[in-house]
Ligand SMILES: Nc1ncnc2c1ncn2[C@@H]1O[C@H](COP(=O)(O)OP(=O)(O)O)[C@@H](O)[C@H]1O
């Protein structure tokens with residue numbers, strides 16, 4: 001039996017910002033498989049490289065060294081045009097700050113990536129996504145007529161509507177109250193369970209991490225731990241261990 005191809009994979013991924021003395025190594029030789037049909041959380045202290053990992057995986061930023069694979073394609077070898085198509089067709093992204101177009105309705109925002117690609121939505125799938133995110137009676141509303149939770153549900157629908165190979169979400173519940181946050185997490189979970197969607201989500205929140213199948217922990221741009229079928233207590237334990245290790249490291253220096 002052959003091993004299934006991961007939805008995304010990074011190999012020896014390194015990303016530095018700046019030059020000389022000012023060089024910051026945001027990612028330091030990260031190798032990681034992101035399994036298809038799984039909900040993965042990425043956790044770690046502020047500055048540990050979580051957003052950089054999401055951006056480089058989603059082809060929103062380039063790697064300094066190493067490889068990023070989306071399915072069977074290594075994206076470093078793709079030209080600008082191919083990258084644009086890859087971002088459009090294979091990747092969905094959910095930002096902490098929603099990033100909706102203020103002049104467009106919820107429906108137009110959801111369909112925007114397809115409209116740009118000149119593609120018609122699959123009507124059944126669109127209906128199913130709208131039903132899942134619970135926005136049927138809000139489709140004609142502009143973002144400023146929606147609550148933060150509703151806006152993020154629009155952003156999740158926008159990410160799901162093209163049926164991308166993988167959805168990356170960078171602290172999608174970071175700007176939401178706990179009730180709206182739970183709704184968004186439930187949606188991402190349902191996308192995985194009901195539609196086999198692959199989702200990778202950065203979070204600070206052990207409760208959010210407990211929705212996922214696997215948590216990968218970053219510190220100083222490296223993968224330092226991981227846990228499967230996480231619960232809140234286990235995640236808190238690992239976070240405490242990491243904080244203690246960081247404090248011990250700081251004392252040595
Ligand atoms: N555009 C940038 N220019 C310079 N340094 C950056 C840039 N983006 C991120 N960094 C640095 O890279 C490191 C990792 O940042 P980031 O990926 O945003 O971490 P996290 O999302 O885990 O908080 C940090 O030290 C940050 O200051």
Ligand SMILES: [Mg+2]
Nearest residue numbers: 050051052170
């Ligand atoms: Mg970040």
